[in-house]
Amino acid sequence: MNLNALGRRDGAEEFLTLLQNPFKSAVSFQTNAVWASLATSAGLSVLLAVLFSLFRPRHTVVYAPKVKHADRKHTPPPVGKGFFAWIKPVLRTREPDLVDCIGLDAIIFLRFTKMCRNIFIFISIIGCGVMIPLNISQSVNTNNVNTFATMTPLYVNSKAIWSQVLCAWGFDIIVAFFLWRNYKAVLALRRRYFESSDYQRSLHARTLMVFSTTFHFAES
Numbered sequence: 001m002n003l004n005a006l007g008r009r010d011g012a013e014e015f016l017t018l019l020q021n022p023f024k025s026a027v028s029f030q031t032n033a034v035w036a037s038l039a040t041s042a043g044l045s046v047l048l049a050v051l052f053s054l055f056r057p058r059h060t061v062v063y064a065p066k067v068k069h070a071d072r073k074h075t076p077p078p079v080g081k082g083f084f085a086w087i088k089p090v091l092r093t094r095e096p097d098l099v100d101c102i103g104l105d106a107i108i109f110l111r112f113t114k115m116c117r118n119i120f121i122f123i124s125i126i127g128c129g130v131m132i133p134l135n136i137s138q139s140v141n142t143n144n145v146n147t148f149a150t151m152t153p154l155y156v157n158s159k160a161i162w163s164q165v166l167c168a169w170g171f172d173i174i175v176a177f178f179l180w181r182n183y184k185a186v187l188a189l190r191r192r193y194f195e196s197s198d199y200q201r202s203l204h205a206r207t208l209m210v211f212s213t214t215f216h217f218a219e220s
Contacts, residue, residue: 057081
């Protein structure tokens with residue numbers, strides 16, 4: 001019983017130690033592990049893109065059901081049968097043209113993914129272009145230290161910590177800006193959708209008002 005309690009206590013203390021110094025494990029990073037992770041992510045992305053390009057023209061019921069069943073107004077833009085023929089319509093089709101084809105909910109989801117992409121792009125630019133060079137140039141006592149460990153704030157000189165604060169504020173400003181921009185665009189999309197004929201003619205957008213009911217029905 002005492003051994004179990006002692007083991008749990010040691011595990012809890014080790015966990016608290018890791019929380020106090022989250023960059024401690026960065027020392028054990030290996031270059032091969034980082035490159036393997038990058039290669040795995042890139043390889044899976046390319047594989048999924050190739051599989052999608054391979055199956056899309058052969059299974060239109062799954063990937064393009066509205067081409068056969070929707071009317072002219074709600075039909076998506078035509079896409080060729082080529083291997084990468086879907087890339088050109090994806091890049092050229094504008095958001096207002098897609099509202100009638102895929103609906104407002106799908107547009108909101110696409111806007112959210114685009115917002116996340118833009119946020120990560122700008123954060124990556126600051127992180128890779130500002131934070132990593134500063135961490136490397138301002139690190140001290142880095143003899144026999146792993147290269148990836150010097151990219152973290154673990155060995156940064158105390159006088160250069162201001163760079164971490166400025167970058168953190170920059171990250172917050174970037175996230176707040178894209179959230180504000182996305183909410184503004186979503187508000188405009190919702191107003192345009194509520195004013196459209198499809199919404200105003202839909203059954204779920206109508207309200208039934210019942211009046212002049214008798215006293216008998218009112219009591220029941």
